[in-house]
Amino acid sequence: xxxxxxxxxxxxxxxxxxxxxxxxxxxxxxxxxxxxxxxxxxxxxxxxxxxxxxxxxxxxxxxxxxxxxxxxxxxxxxxxxxxxxxxxxxxxxxxxxxxxxxxxxxxxxxxxx
Amino acid sequence: xxxxxxxxxxxxxxxxxxxxxxxxxxxxxxxxxxxxxxxxxxxxxxxxxxxxxxxxxxxxxxxxxxxxxxxxxxxxxxxxxxxxxxxxxxxxxxxxxxxxxxxxxxxxxxxxxx
Numbered sequence: 001x002x003x004x005x006x007x008x009x010x011x012x013x014x015x016x017x018x019x020x021x022x023x024x025x026x027x028x029x030x031x032x033x034x035x036x037x038x039x040x041x042x043x044x045x046x047x048x049x050x051x052x053x054x055x056x057x058x059x060x061x062x063x064x065x066x067x068x069x070x071x072x073x074x075x076x077x078x079x080x081x082x083x084x085x086x087x088x089x090x091x092x093x094x095x096x097x098x099x100x101x102x103x104x105x106x107x108x109x110x111x112x113x
Numbered sequence: 114x115x116x117x118x119x120x121x122x123x124x125x126x127x128x129x130x131x132x133x134x135x136x137x138x139x140x141x142x143x144x145x146x147x148x149x150x151x152x153x154x155x156x157x158x159x160x161x162x163x164x165x166x167x168x169x170x171x172x173x174x175x176x177x178x179x180x181x182x183x184x185x186x187x188x189x190x191x192x193x194x195x196x197x198x199x200x201x202x203x204x205x206x207x208x209x210x211x212x213x214x215x216x217x218x219x220x221x222x223x224x225x226x227x
Contacts, residue, residue, distance in 0.1 A: 034215055043117070043204055043218035044156075090156065100146055100169070101216055105155035 002027040002095045006104035013081045014112050021076040021107045023091030032094040033074040034101060035065055039087045047089075050074060061085070081111040117219035119205050125225045131193040134222045136205030137186055146216060147180055147190050148204040156204075162188065195226045 003026045013019045025031055032051055036044040048059025055067040065076045076089060088108050092101040118137040126132050138145050147159040160170040165182045173180070177196070182188040192199055202223050206216040 036218075041220075041223075043220045044206075044216075046215045046217070049215055100144075100158050100161050102158070103148075103156040 002031070002093050002099075002102050004091050004093050004102055004104035006089075006091055006107045008107050009105075010108045010110065012110045012112060015083055016080050019078050019081040019085070019109065019111070021089050021091075021109060023074045023076065023104060024072050025074060025091070025093045026072065027093060027095045029096050031072075031074075032096060033065075033067060034092040034094070035059065035063070035074075035076050036090045036092060036103075037087045038090065038106070044090060047076070081109075083111045083113050085109060086111045117205055117207055117217050119203075119219035119222050121222060122220065123223045123225075125227065126195055128196055128226055129194045130226075131191065132195045132199075132224060132226075134190040134203050134205075134224070136188045136190070136219060138188070138205070138207030139217055140186065142207035142209055142217070143185075144208045144214075144216075145182060145188050146206040146208075147188070148206065150202045150204060150221070159190070159203075192224075195224075197226045200225050 005024045034049045035047040037047050038044050047063050048057050050057045050067045058064045063078050065074055067074050088106045090106045091104040094101050120135045143164050146161040149157050159172045160180045162182045180190045202221045204218050204221045206218045208214040208216040
């Protein structure tokens with residue numbers, strides 16, 4: 001069965017600095033990987049996804065993620081953090097076919113001015 | 114499209130009462146998912162439907178929970194009787210056929226059982 005691990009419950013970064021939110025996954029086949037963001041009292045919003053092709057995926061709000069098959073990772077990155085990026089970030093994986101997304105527990109990102 | 118619509122946004126009920134949560138998926142989407150979010154357990158998949166048919170309900174915690182999808186534009190999640198430990202945010206999401214399709218989430222229903 002597929003699973004996702006987000007090893008950090010909380011990430012703190014200063015505004016303007018680069019940020020990384022970590023994600024590792026486990027699937028038996030080819031992974032379909034997603035990042036979502038949740039702002040307070042809101043639903044999850046899609047940021048980006050990796051299906052196939054280039055390992056570096058660009059998404060909304062200047063975020064990008066790098067798929068690394070050998071390390072089974074899909075870390076979310078942004079070159080310069082904004083205070084408005086502060087939110088809860090979820091990594092998710094689907095093993096293929098028409099299976100539901102399996103989510104990690106989430107990482108709370110705090111960007112400090 | 115207005116996106117996935119859930120109602121109510123907030124629900125406070127007394128232990129033992131029946132609670133019904135509602136969801137309208139995005140038109141044309143053929144998958145519908147119910148998730149529950151708590152601090153302790155994160156996001157848990159409760160049940161999902163394909164073309165209105167329940168595919169996997171193994172995540173439904175107890176027989177007190179039931180879900181229906183009578184047509185392509187409406188689904189309900191019912192808890193009867195409710196208990197304080199059911200307090201959580203319940204999300205509905207919908208997606209199109211295919212592994213590449215990302216799920217679109219509603220804004221959630223915050224349920225408090227006192």
